[in-house]
Amino acid sequence: MINVVDLSHNYGVRPVLSHINFTVPKGQLVAVMGPNGVGKSTLLGAVAGTVSPARGYVEINGLRRRASEDTEIQIRKQTVFLPDHPWLPDFMTAREWLLAVGQLYDIESDHLMDHVNRLLDLFQLTDKGDSPIRTCSNGQKKKVAICGALVTEVPVMVLDEPFTGGLDPSAILVLSRVLRHLADQSGVTILMASQVPETVEQMAHQIIVISDTRLAAYDTLDGLRAKTGCKGSLPEVFAELVHPQTLEHIENYFNRPAAR
């Protein structure tokens, strides 16, 4: 379970997040959406532990982040964070790196090696698994980073834009199915930022919409539709929530006579 309480943050003078409150129950996959630069990565960073919020706090499975050494260690054992731009040691092979990450989380050796093999197969990295990471393409590196998050087998996953970064369609399909399966079958709690509405629509149990530094909505897709009165797809519902004038702007763009 992830519990965000009255979280506010500002890097400088401008507030990035203001009084954000929400709870992600165990076994739920929640997507965070919002306009560019609205603070999604900051929010996920605060949940993951890379950003210490100016106000408010985050609890993971009832333990408050950075409250004490012991609780923070417990949280770290239960949480993995995939940032939008992870950095991988490019002198290691993908297999070596995945095994090293698994060792960090004390995964049993035999099981770990088997899991790494299955992950490399799943993301079609078998051929590249024993080559240095520097020889991988950007999409392959993104896949390796995703495998790094999956290999930890932790109960709480925080994923920042997992579907961007050059993933091919089959990898997107695989990842969306795997994440949904982990949430539904294994009780893994997943908080994920994504700007790919089709994927979010398909896999998220609930959606958080952040707009103008505040939490604009937190509900299921049907709940968001009811709230906005918009019966359309997620992009339309999202536009109604965040930029109600979007459709009007499109109309204006095409109907306004061009200046000569």
Added chain:
Amino acid sequence: MKRPFPFHSNVVWPPPILVGAFVVIYAAVYVSFWLLELSVVGKNVDVSNMPEVITFRAMVLAFVAGVYALYRLLRFHPACNWNYAAWLKLSPWTADRPLPAGPVHLVWQDAAVVGMLAAIGAWNHVNALWPVAAFIFVYLGGFTLLLAFTRRWGACFILGLLWPSLMLPGVAPIARQAPGLPAIAIVIAIACVIWFGHRQSLKAFPWEFIKVPQRSLLDAQIRIPGPGTASAAGTQYNIGWPYLVLSPKVRPPAVSHRTTLALGALAGWWSFCLIKAASTDPDADMSVVPGVILFFAIIAALTRLVAYGARTAPPFNIWGRIATGRIVVPGFDRIFVTPIAVVIGAIIGGAIIKHSGAWYAVADSIVIAVLWCILFGGGPTLRNWALTGQFRLRPPAIGGANKQSVRQV
């Protein structure tokens, strides 16, 4: 097979290549001076007996004795050879038996080798003490480092008190005189502590903190230079961002209060001995000491700040502090407390030292011990900071991590 008598071993003789190298070098030196003597016009100049030449020969002999002492440690101590340690771990060897590859402790062959070097020196008008002293100091000094490496901290602490005592007035040999009884007594005390520390370290074998090959199933089957083995060896290993900084296995250990006090006491004692040793020099200017302490205090404070601040940033910048009225962010600003305390302590300590008169050396050592304790004992510990600090973690691109080893996806 039982050894015929203690302190006997057939394996410790220096290897032929070491002996050959010594013969070639010393013969070359000898022949060079002989040729120089022949080439000097007048024939009556005795180059071999010139003080500079004698000193040069003494240095060559001391160097060779030191190399032999290093050979004795590096070749026969299990801590210097991990494959040997790994094999020893699997063997039925126990600490009450002799080390199978040969003894690290001194045997009669050592006396023969060093005695031969001393005899060569005496034959060439060199003080025979040079090679003997060089051997003893390199051997005991190297052994002290090995005790630290094998984590015999009790013995190391006593040795840390004994070694600088050799600098004290009345103990240190003056000019070219032979060392007096106090110096000999201290060297004997050092040897005794090393002996007991060495026995303890062998009893503690196998040393789990030393990485030995094929330690785990993963190590055995594939090459994994990962954190499992690296953390066991206490090494830093870059596994990429954010795994390194959000790792559940936080590496920086907290320095205990006992260790802090012990290090502070050692630092104070070393500075006391250094000041006392320097005070025997009539040209020494002791008024610079407070300035030197302040200089090193500032360097230490900055080093601590860099160590704590690496890859971290305040949660919000100075404009954010002003805008929100939170000028002080206790969760972050606490890293400044200890460095500032160290610098202020150095300024106050410097004033105390200046007015301490005859108690100059004592005041200096107390100030240094206190500063040391503040530096290492002042909160937060690096571990506490990494786990509970209110900061923003910076990715390698702006955090200054090794860009050659990690790459952005």
